[in-house]
Amino acid sequence: MTVKPFVILYVEDNDFVRESFAELLATADRRIVCVADGAGAREVLREQTVDLLVTDINLPDGSGLDVAREAFGHNPTLPVIVCSGQDLRDVARSLGPTAHPLSKxxxxxxxxxxxxxxxRSAT
Incomplete structure (x- = not known):
């Protein structure tokens, strides 16, 4: 029996950061789907089931917050990690209980x- 991997959508416009962290986060139980912008994230969200969204706030084609809101439209209980160099506690709270801030x-x-x-909490 094959166990379904935990799918993480990682949205980061910095190629080096995106590729480095994706490689380091990947495990036998996780599949990392990487994109560089909001358009790529929206396409992934339309085409496949995602278990976790990790998104930078400042994307070249808009806001990671908009991506998070759209992701919640597909799955209102989706865990989301929003990343920025700014304090995101209030922003994460405004997104709802499954949003978590991570400061760069x-x-x-x-x-x-x-x-x-x-x-662990998703399983």
């Missing part, structure tokens, strides 16, 4: 701990 710059261990906690 962050360490891989910090992101990994949050992803692991959200993955």
């Amino acid at each position: 710059p962050f360490e891989l261990e910090e992101l990994e701990a949050l992803v692991e906690r959200l993955a």
Whole structure:
């Protein structure tokens, strides 16, 4: 029996950051889908089921907040991590109880701990 992987949609416009963190977050139980902008994120959200959205706030074609709101339209209980160099606690609260802020710059261990906690609570 094959176990369905935990699918993470990672939206980050910085190629190096996106590729580095995606490689480090990938495990046998996780599948990371990476995109560089809101348009790519919307396409993934339309075409497949996502278990976690990790998005930068400032994207080249708009706001990661808009992507998060659209993701909630597909799945109102989807866990979302919003990332920015700004204080996002109020923004995350405005998105709802499944949104979690993560301030840049962050360490891989910090992101990994949050992803692991959200993955455990989703199962």
